[in-house]
Amino acid sequence: MFSSDKSNDIYTTFNAIGVATSYVMLSASIWLAPVNLSTKGFWAMGIFMLTLSLVNLVKYRLDGRASDDRLNQLEAAKNEKILEEYVVDKSE
Numbered sequence: 001m002f003s004s005d006k007s008n009d010i011y012t013t014f015n016a017i018g019v020a021t022s023y024v025m026l027s028a029s030i031w032l033a034p035v036n037l038s039t040k041g042f043w044a045m046g047i048f049m050l051t052l053s054l055v056n057l058v059k060y061r062l063d064g065r066a067s068d069d070r071l072n073q074l075e076a077a078k079n080e081k082i083l084e085e086y087v088v089d090k091s092e
Contacts, residue, residue, distance in 0.1 A: 026047065030040050 027044075030043055033040060033043075
């Protein structure tokens with residue numbers, strides 16, 4: 001079976017190809033749209049800003065999740081130390 005890193009690489013590559021294909025198709029549809037150039041530029045800016053917003057959203061959600069995981073690990077280690085000290089004190 002695939003290792004975790006290899007599997008992630010495959011999914012990441014597949015998604016990157018999908019995003020690139022979507023942008024190419026979207027660019028072609030904007031280019032061929034029967035509107036003036038300023039409208040096309042406005043649409044392109046909107047798409048660019050939406051992309052930036054989505055990247056930031058994902059980044060901050062991942063950062064928040066990583067922070068929560070670190071806090072949970074610290075809390076678990078603290079609880080384990082408290083329990084260990086309690087058990088050692090009671091057995092003496």
